[in-house]
Amino acid sequence: MRLILHGRTVVPGVAEGEALVSHQTISGWGGIDPATGTIIERRHELCGQSFAGKILVFPGAKGSSGWSGFFQATRLMGTAPLGMLYTVTTTKVALGAVVTRVPTVTDLDRDPVKVINTGDWVRIDADHGIVEVVPAGAE
Amino acid sequence: MRLTDDEKAMLDGAEGPAVAAAMDLLVRYGEALDCERLCDVRNVAGTMTQPSPVKAKLVAEGGWDRAFAVINLDSDEDLEIPQMRVATCQLQQGFSGDAAGIVPYPEQFVRLQDDAEAFYGRKGVTILATCTPYQVGNLPVRGEHVAWMESSAVVYANSVLGARTNCEGTASTGAASLTGKIPCWGNHLTQNRYGTHLVDVRVPVRDFFDWGLLGYFVGELVEEARPVVVGDLAVPELEDLKHFGAAAASSGGVELYHIPGVTPEAPTVQAAFGPRPVPEAVPYGPRERRRTYEALNSQGQHTEVDFVLLGCPHASIEQVRRAAKALDGRRLNSGTQMWIMVPRALKAVADRSGYTEVIERAGARLFTDSCPAMSRAAPPGTKVFATDSAKQAHYLPAILGIEAWFGTLEDCVEAAVTGRWAGELRCD
Known part of the structure; x- marks a missing residue:
């Protein structure tokens, strides 16, 4: 049941927690509210849900160059995710992960958005690029 | 990463702790990009002055030095x-003193920004205060x-x-401003600048409105990729390319496009694709044009218009002149406001040329430095707005929770004068 993924370190460190999985890319500026860590883009599948204290799993960043600044603000306001896993590297998401300062891994051997579900328990060892996934409900 | 000796020296503190912190970032x-080296830059466009609650707190704690260090x-x-x-x-930044008493925007933010301009000006930051530095x-x-x-601005600079x-982003431009360095990744490398998609335009694209529609279509089609656009295109003006790129960077994440025969890296279609084969073309015909128009106008239901916004990205002086011409001798509906966003340097030209006077006589206004989306500010009670900008129509409904109509300059002026939206897609 336990799934092990291998990838590339974006931001080192270790974190574990419940996954929040977005199948759609996420906007920073105009897409999240840093005061609550909530996704606010109206047509987004996670609109109204908070990533604060979760492992955020998503395909990547879209929209304005304010992306990194808005995710940095979640750290400053205490609403940041615990860690991040994403699929496609862009300057927005890479810089965003760096300034959010949470363990982050990308370039995984399987697409994290496809193999991880919301509610799964995820442990990111970003020092070694290893991600461990325990599906929700598994022993 | 492989750092040169001068970069290593900066990282080790030879140029002081702030430069070392910049190099560390x-x-x-x-490393997050999996990039091997940095490249030298001598031109940085970033943001330091725009007020926010987090920034106000940092400035109160430790002044602007603290705000710059953290953000x-x-x-x-x-x-x-x-x-x-x-x-x-x-x-671009927040609204300034010229908007006081008209734009509902916190006065303490205007004061904080004045203070920021004074600080950063002393540090050698040029306060252009516009999303279109290339216009000034x-x-x-x-x-x-x-x-x-x-x-x-990124898509304009590249394309x-x-x-x-x-x-x-905010931190990478901050670090670049103190080091003259940035990761040599992505668009900095020639092999990443060739086209990926070919779009064949089969309806006439002649004016600002149609260039915006085409950009919005292309962005949705290619997302983050690099479109090459050919077909029934007039030679575009600066304003057309500004609108096209901003739209493509809103519906998608386009950072670089080519228009063979027009943009500098594409003398021919083949050159735009470099060593790669030219892909099969995706058509943009009457059907695609109408679908894009309807998508942009899907956020409007009520035809009573409270607010009309022109100048996203900030208007060129030619756009201001055209707006003045369209408004000359007319008078805005009493329940409708019209704002035109313009770089302050061009506002001075508009004042001097008499355009401002014509626009204000009609009841409309020119504002500088910001826009409703950046400052989250529209006339009090606005429920429905109209704009000639695909980008502003894309973002403002989510940011302010209002309805949007997108159309031509003439549609927008008509809405401002009558208080009603009557725009429609013509000639398809």
């Missing part, structure tokens, strides 16, 4: 910010590596000017 960022360098150290190492400009004298040359943020920049 660039190394963390470069623009991602550093927790107590740093004294030195002079900018390379030419650095401030992009900041024009990097072809092939030059720069570090810009603001998606509409129209042939300069090389990624879509940078």
